[in-house]
Amino acid sequence: MMLAIMSWMPAHGFAAEPTDSGTPSYVPGIELPAGEGRALLLAACTRCHDLRGLSAYKGYWNREQWQSMVATMVKNGALLDTRQMALVSEYLTSHFGRDRP
Numbered sequence: 143m144m145l146a147i148m149s150w151m152p153a154h155g156f157a158a159e160p161t162d163s164g165t166p167s168y169v170p171g172i173e174l175p176a177g178e179g180r181a182l183l184l185a186a187c188t189r190c191h192d193l194r195g196l197s198a199y200k201g202y203w204n205r206e207q208w209q210s211m212v213a214t215m216v217k218n219g220a221l222l223d224t225r226q227m228a229l230v231s232e233y234l235t236s237h238f239g240r241d242r243p
Contacts, residue, residue: 168192179233186220208234
């Protein structure tokens with residue numbers, strides 16, 4: 143699991159950009175399909191890292207694995223409530239999961 147978490151961290155030298163609120167935010171680093179949960183994913187996840195690692199998991203992780211990753215990120219500081227966690231997990235499963243429609 144450590145390897146999976148580390149792959150979500152920003153690459154050395156990848157700069158964060160300040161947001162209007164002054165909080166740093168990383169450029170996503172990947173094209174994300176439109177869909178419910180996309181804005182939450184961008185807001186919560188790019189505060190700490192880019193999202194380039196998503197492509198490595200496309201078609202590999204199932205719903206439970208995405209839910210576990212989102213829960214781990216919340217434990218590490220991602221600002222999502224329970225409903226938002228479900229939306230982000232569903233978005234990731236739908237667009238990057240192995241059990242996507």
